[in-house]
Amino acid sequence: MDDDQHTDSPRSRPSRRDILSAAAAAGAFTALGALPAFADSAPVTRQPESPLLAEGATTRFWYQAPASDRAMIEQGLPVGNGRLGALTGNDPARELLLITDATLWTGGRNATLDADGQFPYGRADFGSFTLLGRLTVDLPDHDLSAVSDYRRELDISQGFVTSSYVRSGVTYRRRIFASHPDDAIVLHFSQTGGGHYTGAVTLAGTHGETTAAHGPRTASFGAAFPDGGLRYGAAVTAYSTTGAIAADGPRISFTGCKELTVVVSGGTNYAPDAAADYRDPSLDPQRLARTKVLAAARHPAATLLHSHVADHRRLFERMDVSLGTSSRTQRGLDTWERVQARARDGEADPELEASYLQFGRYLMIAGSRDSLPLNLQGLWLDGNDPDWMGDYHTDINIQMNYWMADRAALSTCFDAYADYCLAQLPSWTELTRTLFNDPRNRYRNSTGKIAGWTVAISTNIHGGNGWWWHPAGNAWLSNSLFEHYEFTKDRAYLARIHPLLKGACEFWEARLLTTTVTDEATGESREVLIADSDWSPEHGPLDAKGITYAQELVWALFANYRTSCSALGKDSAHGKTIGALQDRLHLPQVSPKTGWLQEWMSPDNLGETTHRHLSPLVQLFPGDRIRPDDSTPKALVDGATALLTARGTESFGWANAWRSLCWARLKDADKAYQLVVHNLRPSTGGSNGTAMNLFDIYEVEKGRGIFQIDSNFGTATAMLEMLVYSRPGHIELLPALPEAWARSGSITGVGARGGFVVDLRWRAGKVTEARLRSVGGRGTTVSYGGVTRKVALKPGGSIVLRGAGK
Numbered sequence: 001m002d003d004d005q006h007t008d009s010p011r012s013r014p015s016r017r018d019i020l021s022a023a024a025a026a027g028a029f030t031a032l033g034a035l036p037a038f039a040d041s042a043p044v045t046r047q048p049e050s051p052l053l054a055e056g057a058t059t060r061f062w063y064q065a066p067a068s069d070r071a072m073i074e075q076g077l078p079v080g081n082g083r084l085g086a087l088t089g090n091d092p093a094r095e096l097l098l099i100t101d102a103t104l105w106t107g108g109r110n111a112t113l114d115a116d117g118q119f120p121y122g123r124a125d126f127g128s129f130t131l132l133g134r135l136t137v138d139l140p141d142h143d144l145s146a147v148s149d150y151r152r153e154l155d156i157s158q159g160f161v162t163s164s165y166v167r168s169g170v171t172y173r174r175r176i177f178a179s180h181p182d183d184a185i186v187l188h189f190s191q192t193g194g195g196h197y198t199g200a201v202t203l204a205g206t207h208g209e210t211t212a213a214h215g216p217r218t219a220s221f222g223a224a225f226p227d228g229g230l231r232y233g234a235a236v237t238a239y240s241t242t243g244a245i246a247a248d249g250p251r252i253s254f255t256g257c258k259e260l261t262v263v264v265s266g267g268t269n270y271a272p273d274a275a276a277d278y279r280d281p282s283l284d285p286q287r288l289a290r291t292k293v294l295a296a297a298r299h300p301a302a303t304l305l306h307s308h309v310a311d312h313r314r315l316f317e318r319m320d321v322s323l324g325t326s327s328r329t330q331r332g333l334d335t336w337e338r339v340q341a342r343a344r345d346g347e348a349d350p351e352l353e354a355s356y357l358q359f360g361r362y363l364m365i366a367g368s369r370d371s372l373p374l375n376l377q378g379l380w381l382d383g384n385d386p387d388w389m390g391d392y393h394t395d396i397n398i399q400m401n402y403w404m405a406d407r408a409a410l411s412t413c414f415d416a417y418a419d420y421c422l423a424q425l426p427s428w429t430e431l432t433r434t435l436f437n438d439p440r441n442r443y444r445n446s447t448g449k450i451a452g453w454t455v456a457i458s459t460n461i462h463g464g465n466g467w468w469w470h471p472a473g474n475a476w477l478s479n480s481l482f483e484h485y486e487f488t489k490d491r492a493y494l495a496r497i498h499p500l501l502k503g504a505c506e507f508w509e510a511r512l513l514t515t516t517v518t519d520e521a522t523g524e525s526r527e528v529l530i531a532d533s534d535w536s537p538e539h540g541p542l543d544a545k546g547i548t549y550a551q552e553l554v555w556a557l558f559a560n561y562r563t564s565c566s567a568l569g570k571d572s573a574h575g576k577t578i579g580a581l582q583d584r585l586h587l588p589q590v591s592p593k594t595g596w597l598q599e600w601m602s603p604d605n606l607g608e609t610t611h612r613h614l615s616p617l618v619q620l621f622p623g624d625r626i627r628p629d630d631s632t633p634k635a636l637v638d639g640a641t642a643l644l645t646a647r648g649t650e651s652f653g654w655a656n657a658w659r660s661l662c663w664a665r666l667k668d669a670d671k672a673y674q675l676v677v678h679n680l681r682p683s684t685g686g687s688n689g690t691a692m693n694l695f696d697i698y699e700v701e702k703g704r705g706i707f708q709i710d711s712n713f714g715t716a717t718a719m720l721e722m723l724v725y726s727r728p729g730h731i732e733l734l735p736a737l738p739e740a741w742a743r744s745g746s747i748t749g750v751g752a753r754g755g756f757v758v759d760l761r762w763r764a765g766k767v768t769e770a771r772l773r774s775v776g777g778r779g780t781t782v783s784y785g786g787v788t789r790k791v792a793l794k795p796g797g798s799i800v801l802r803g804a805g806k
Contacts, residue, residue: 038083038103038267038285041292044181046299047306051313058157059355061335061694066091066144066152066163072098073382073707074683074691077154077161079185081178082369082416084265085379086135086185088176090152090163092144095137095174095187100381102372103270103461104132104232106225107389109277110464111431117441119456119465121389124227126458126466129390131206131381132266133221133234137187139199142167154693156355156362159312160305170195179308180369184265184292186308188301189257196243197260201252203236206384211250214290219247222286229279233286234266237293261301265292270461272423278462315365318409319749321357323741324350336682336692343681348740353719356680359694360404360716363709364413372461373417374401378709380695387706391458391466392420394473395537396613399480400654400710403622403661403717406487407724409749409757414484418497420461421477425500427463428474429453432507436469442543443469445511446532452507453500457537471511471534474504475553476618482560483622486728489755489776489795494564501561502571505578508554513545517586517601528586536599536615540607544600548588548616556623558582588616590639596646597626597639610648612655614662617644621661624727628666641666652688653679653696657714664721664736672722673738679715723760726752733760733767733784754780755795766803773798 067075067089076087076098083103089096107127114120142165144150149171152163160177170193178185189197201219203211209221214235222233236252238245243257254260269283296304330349333341342349367379376397377390392398398417405414432453437444454474456465478501485494512529519526530546531554558578565575590596591603599616600606617640619625626632626640644662649671651659660675683689683697686705691697696711722736724747731752742765750758755777761769767784774793782789782801791799 038101038269038283038288040288041181041183041295044307046303047310050302050306051310052306053158053313058155059358060153060155060157061355061359062151062153063336063692064151064334066150067693069096072096073380074695074697074705075693076380076382077152077693078363078366078378078380078695079159079161079176079178080366080379081180081183081185082365082367082413083371084132084178084183084185084267085367086176086178087380087382088161090161090174092142092147092150092163092165092167092172093139095135095139095176097135097176097185097187097264098380098382099132099135099185099234099264099266100129100379101132101232101267102367102379103230103268104130105230105270105461106130106227107460108227108462108464109427109431110460110462110466111435113435113438113440115440117438117444118468119458121458121466123385123389126389126391126464127227127460127462128384129375129377129381129386130384132232133206133264134204135185135236135262135264136202136204137189137199137262138202139197141198142172147172156358157313157316158309159316159362159366160309167195169193175305177305177308178366179296179304180311181307182292182296182304184263184296186296186301186304187262187264188305189260189262191258195258197257198243198255200254201236201238201262202250203234203264204250205234213247213249213252215247217245217247217252218290218294219250219252220286220290222284230268230270231279231283231285232266232268233284233289234264235286235289235293236262236264237297238262239297259301261297261304263293263296263304265289265296272419274423274426274463278423312365315410315412316358316361319358319361319747321354321745321747322350323354323745324348324743326351335694339680339690339692339694340682342677350741350745353676353680353740356694357408357716357719360712361408361410363712364405364408364410367709368405368413368416371416373398373420374709374713376708376710378712380707380709387700388458389460389466391460393458394455394470394477395457395615396658397654397708397710399476399622400657400714400717402480402713404713404720406484406751407717407720409751411484411488411751418481418484418493421481421500422496424459424463425453425503428455428459428465429503431463431465441469443471443533443535446513447510449510450507451510452503452505454504454507468535470537471507472531472550472553474507475550475557478504479553479556479560480622482564483753485564486753487751487755491567495568498564498568498570501557501564502574504557505561505574508557509578509581512554512581512585515546515586520589520592527584529581529584530586530601536607537613539611539613540600544606546586546601548597548599549618551586551588552616552619552623552625555582555585555587555625556619558585590635594642594646595639596643597636599643609646610651612651614644614647614655614658617662620644621658621665621721624665637666649675649678652698652708653711654698654708654714657711657718660715660718661721664718665725667736669722669736669738672718672736673740676715676718679711720747720750723747724750724752724758726754726756728754729780730754731756731758731772731780731782733758733770733782734762734765737762737765752777752780756780756793767801768803770801771798772801
């Protein structure tokens with residue numbers, strides 16, 4: 001296609017209105033409809049029978065002391081409904097909830113470049129994810145020193161936190177959950193033995209808001225950020241069948257209640273609409289929050305709980321996993337003791353490891369439903385100053401957050417990620433076309449052309465970018481969205497993301513440069529296409545051309561776009577044009593000096609040998625152009641293996657997870673498993689590892705660790721990849737099964753690319769039975785036990801495969 005059909009001169013840039021209108025017309029924006037703002041709740045279907053599971057039939061993490069108010073990010077137990085989240089402290093005398101809404105961000109579009117042609121990146125311009133509020137329930141006579149038999153637990157099978165204790169012969173119990181059906185967080189206080197509750201509920205904002213009473217037993221606050229005009233609000237109510245309850249200012253007092261239910265909700269007027277600057281001016285969040293809590297309060301706590309548990313189980317029970325049996329001694333330890341014992345004794349604890357995988361799934365269900373996607377913090381904060389603003393990093397982190405979803409039977413949780421990208425696309429397109437070729441930008445296109453869209457390393461929720469431009473970020477985002485289609489075979493979804501893929505390809509049509517390379521083996525020269533000046537995340541030269549990271553991502557982008565054109569029967573001519581460009585792309589070589597896959601178009605190592613990022617290995621994982629079979633030259637596999645070895649096995653949690661995934665792809669079970677074990681080491685004094693509440697801790701500087709959620713998902717993904725590998729047309733069972741899990745095990749619901757779901761059992765390291773179900777796939781090969789079988793299924797059909805050769 002001619003350049004004037006796909007590129008724009010920097011001197012003839014379209015207006016913002018033109019770009020937003022064009023994006024809407026292309027369907028990338030108007031096809032949303034799946035990313036609602038804070039809105040009226042749909043009618044809830046109540047459960048006629050209790051969905052609660054029997055004691056002992058659930059996966060729980062338990063502790064013998066409450067969380068410290070000063071260490072909530074490491075000790076607080078998380079709940080969430082996909083939009084609204086909280087960390088819970090569970091102190092008998094003072095229940096503390098740190099409440100978040102996924103859309104409560106400061107900042108704005110951040111559309112003015114700094115002097116170096118890059119984006120500002122601070123809380124005042126780019127903005128930050130922040131807390132919605134702090135909820136406390138004070139019980140003055142329930143001091144921890146005055147109670148016995150204290151226990152708190154997170155039940156991830158049913159989605160709630162429970163704490164209990166005995167005081168003066170009375171057993172007190174509280175249960176906390178974040179309900180997706182009722183769009184609220186519920187706290188229920190009960191007791192057996194003739195006790196009662198007297199105290200106060202207080203809801204406080206974290207940005208200087210004033211909470212006031214509204215009605216006899218409800219309090220709320222509302223405010224707006226001056227920088228971007230985002231409005232927000234929250235409300236709380238309390239009710240009981242006994243005692244007295246009264247709201248006065250910011251407090252709701254209760255006296256002599258045999259049981260008590262507290263309901264809190266809140267949100268913002270954020271809207272996924274670029275044309276409206278991502279705001280709904282008609283929405284009053286404070287009013288809506290009051291409406292939601294009062295609607296929930298019309299029902300007994302048990303009714304709210306049953307609706308929530310049924311909803312949670314519908315997602316959680318799509319996968320079941322057993323990696324073997326732990327010892328009686330291990331089972332007798334509380335969760336923190338058990339994590340410490342695993343590291344201290346070096347003895348495998350397969351039930352703990354399976355539970356860690358399931359904890360990743362719990363966080364996905366709690367953090368990614370019907371709202372924005374999970375950011376660096378997921379949905380959980382302990383203050384308003386998260387590192388990196390709790391943003392969306394596009395050079396590994398947001399992608400890693402969603403590697404697990406399809407593999408772990410949570411494809412619907414992926415929707416928030418895709419919806420976010422589609423909602424941001426009009427703004428990303430405008431910013432690219434008006435700012436990317438700024439003469440101060442060291443990454444600008446040398447061709448002088450501009451088209452399509454790209455992003456910076458960091459993105460916010462307002463259509464804005466932060467930090468440095470990230471040209472290949474559009475390819476990585478596009479590829480991860482396309483991979484969801486490979487798992488689901490959902491053509492309607494593919495049609496929604498097709499304009500996004502197309503726009504990314506148009507960007508690279510305008511950006512690629514022609515250069516001549518010489519084959520060292522033959523001495524022959526040929527012309528190839530390479531990426532313009534870029535930075536291999538996040539080290540080395542800032543202006544290198546043809547970096548492996550970009551070449552590999554663009555190669556995959558072009559392949560995926562061509563598949564989309566073919567599957568949808570559209571843009572066939574453009575697909576052929578992109579195919580011709582793909583054929584000319586330079587692909588990385590193995591360095592004759594280091595023996596490593598080259599990260600730059602140089603035989604020299606131009607960066608840090610043990611750097612945390614594995615940028616040049618993106619086609620080992622998450623891609624699969626490099627794989628240890630006859631389809632890939634052995635020298636290329638050996639070069640990738642040598643580079644991975646040189647990177648080492650000691651890094652941050654997310655970096656270890658990525659390494660584990662790459663070793664799983666190379667079928668090295670021992671190394672893949674050891675990196676999982678590394679991430680399960682207890683974090684002490686801010687060190688890298690697992691916190692008491694199983695959040696992954698990232699040591700940003702000596703003695704200071706922060707929570708970053710990507711490792712919780714990346715490590716779980718690595719565990720799944722050790723059990724099932726897939727690409728379109730091929731599935732391999734137990735490709736990297738570690739000895740620790742080999743004795744016996746099973747897993748159900750594993751998503752496989754090509755449109756299949758796998759249930760699997762094994763014993764003594766060998767598959768005993770596998771069931772393959774089609775969710776849209778029609779044919780694949782399945783390898784296990786040295787045997788490869790061709791399988792043909794109709795959508796919805798299934799087949800059972802037993803032991804090798806049977």
